[in-house]
Amino acid sequence: MRAVIYERREIENGSLLLKTLGESGKIKNFKIPGILKSKTRNSYFLAPATLWEFTLAGNDREVVTPKEYSLVHAPYDFNTGYRELTRIRELLNPLAGLKPGLEIAPLFDDIVQTLYDWHCGDEVLENVLINRFYLGFLRHMGLLHYLPECVHCGAVLGETAQYHLFSGSICTTCLRRQIYRENEFLPNRWIRDCLENPPANGIFSREQESAFRQKILNFLKIST
């Protein structure tokens, strides 16, 4: 089975525990015994944001030791710097909210596509891809309520409309009538642009967009 690693942890006896998202869209945990002590096997790419083919021995326990495993794709190489690796980690953050029982195949397709589109060092592209993945994640989890009209009154939304993470898109008139927490809002146009037409040099700064994504992660923590 193909799977994308999104978390790597060292466990006893130089072994690695890898959390992966499998091609069926389910979490799968793999144990690679003794690899960190091995003189012949390299563990560099057994790390987040790489795509692997794992051959299983037919068991379906919670943690599986694969019979064989081979790298299919890595969006970075041995020379990639710390900053670039940090950016790829940011891409994977929403996956930490996945629960074992879930099975959402489009999530796997999205992350694989993103890893193939990724070019280390192209900051604008990285930002567009991270935004797209975060919003796609919300949509696949059934948690995105973006609309071109206000969820309360049906008015067509202007540029100043806001998106409330729990309620959906809201016009400025209804915003004045309702009481919401400020930290649960994103600009509606940011969501629209990310979904429909990602701007090459967005209206918002990278710092602002990073703060928007942090709000999405906080929302996922309490919603999944």
Ligand SMILES: [Zn+2]
């Ligand atoms: Zn309204």
